[in-house]
Amino acid sequence: MKQCSPEATARVGDHVADRLCAAARQVHSPVCVGLDPVLERLPDEIRSSACDPGSTVDAIESFCLGVLDSIVGHIAVVKFQSACFERHGAVGVQMMSRLIDAAKERSLLPILDAKRGDIGISASHYAVAGRALGCDWITINGWLGVDGISPFLENNGGAFVLVRTSNPSGEQMQNLVLEDGRTVSEAMADLVVDLGSSHIGDSGYSSLGAVVGATHPAELSSFRERLGNSILLLPGYGAQGGTAEGIRPCFDKDGLGAVVTSSRGIIYSFADKSGDWKKSVQEAAAAFSDEIGSISGMRS
Numbered sequence: 466m467k468q469c470s471p472e473a474t475a476r477v478g479d480h481v482a483d484r485l486c487a488a489a490r491q492v493h494s495p496v497c498v499g500l501d502p503v504l505e506r507l508p509d510e511i512r513s514s515a516c517d518p519g520s521t522v523d524a525i526e527s528f529c530l531g532v533l534d535s536i537v538g539h540i541a542v543v544k545f546q547s548a549c550f551e552r553h554g555a556v557g558v559q560m561m562s563r564l565i566d567a568a569k570e571r572s573l574l575p576i577l578d579a580k581r582g583d584i585g586i587s588a589s590h591y592a593v594a595g596r597a598l599g600c601d602w603i604t605i606n607g608w609l610g611v612d613g614i615s616p617f618l619e620n621n622g623g624a625f626v627l628v629r630t631s632n633p634s635g636e637q638m639q640n641l642v643l644e645d646g647r648t649v650s651e652a653m654a655d656l657v658v659d660l661g662s663s664h665i666g667d668s669g670y671s672s673l674g675a676v677v678g679a680t681h682p683a684e685l686s687s688f689r690e691r692l693g694n695s696i697l698l699l700p701g702y703g704a705q706g707g708t709a710e711g712i713r714p715c716f717d718k719d720g721l722g723a724v725v726t727s728s729r730g731i732i733y734s735f736a737d738k739s740g741d742w743k744k745s746v747q748e749a750a751a752a753f754s755d756e757i758g759s760i761s762g763m764r765s
Contacts, residue, residue: 480666481601481623482674482696486721488541488574494758495720497542497576498750499700499728500564501549502529506733508742522553526560532732533564533571535746539754543568544726545600547579558598565599575600576698580627581617582606588616596622604676604698607653611660614673618664623672628653629688631678631701654691661695668721670696677715679707679725686714689722697723703730703753709760720763727753 489495502525504515515524533543550561565575577600581591588609595603595617607614607626617624629639629650639650647655654675661673671694677685680701689697697715701707702725715723734749735742758764 479621480668481621481672482670483666483668485542485574485602485623485696485724486668486670488572489721489724489763491572492539492541492754492758493763494539494541494754495716495722495724495761495763496540496754496757497544497698497724497726498532498536498540498731498753499544499546499578499726500529500532500732501546501728502732503549506736508735510742519556522556522560525553526564529564530567531743532746533568533573535743536731536750537571537573539747539750540573542574542576542724542726544576544578544728546728547577562598569599574602576602576604576625578604580604580606582609582613584609584612588613589619592617592619592622596620602674607656610656614656614660618660618672621672623674625674625676625696625698626653626657628657628675628692629677629681629684631680631705631707633680635678650688651691654688654695657695658691658693665694670694670722674698676700678705679712680705682708682711685712689715696721699723699725702757703727709756712757713760716761718762720758720761723761725757 504512504521507524507528511524511528515521545561550557568575577595577598582605583591602623603617604625605617641649643652657673657675661671664672674696675692676698677688678701679699699712712725731746731749731753735745738745
């Protein structure tokens with residue numbers, strides 16, 4: 466168990482958005498791999514060892530460590546899908562905490578993809594819990610307004626608010642038009658900008674970012690302009706249909722301003738292939754990093 470309080474990890478002049486930008490510059494590409502481990506999709510050699518709940522957790526942890534080792538040097542950020550670990554109970558959460566530590570030891574910046582959403586003291590508890598696990602960034606649902614967002618920004622914390630999600634049915638609510646002519650997602654984007662404006666680092670970006678799906682290329686340019694100093698977290702690239710050309714408007718002149726995430730296309734790239742599964746993951750991560758690095762302008 467970690468002994469230092471989450472609040473003690475905040476350091477003056479060490480802004481979370483600045484660290485995120487620095488991580489992207491380190492690998493010359495603003496890329497993130499989503500770690501969404503599912504037992505049934507693990508390599509045969511690992512899955513075959515999972516014969517009981519205890520060995521299942523061991524198998525998943527072994528796979529995740531292999532992924533982390535394979536993406537080092539190519540990927541800046543790792544997004545931990547909390548649900549994939551929480552489903553295994555307390556031992557799953559403990560495993561996730563160890564893996565977050567392992568990611569940081571490999572100079573990979575972790576994001577907790579938990580999509581938390583509550584108000585008041587409950588939101589504060591969720592924010593502290595994310596920091597206790599070792600993540601300065603967390604995804605959150607902003608539906609409850611400022612009360613449900615502000616606690617995550619305390620003590621130099623960072624959060625990505627769901628604005629325009631990548632799932633097909635997201636438009637059922639997010640594209641509804643309000644009386645003032647804005648869509649629900651546009652109103653959420655404006656809230657993110659207003660609240661995040663007092664949390665901007667030396668990089669010019671805020672510790673309050675926005676989740677905007679790469680599966681909506683026609684809307685990305687508008688959201689990039691609307692969200693100003695907010696970093697965009699772009700899910701849906703690759704397996705879900707998002708393309709490199711579609712996300713081109715999301716980056717500034719230095720290749721910053723957005724982080725593109727891919728999960729299944731990287732961590733399960735070995736499917737239907739023979740040979741070393743780790744090599745397949747490494748090659749997929751390298752190709753992903755090179756493509757996004759080029760499209761963002763970080764690589765020539």
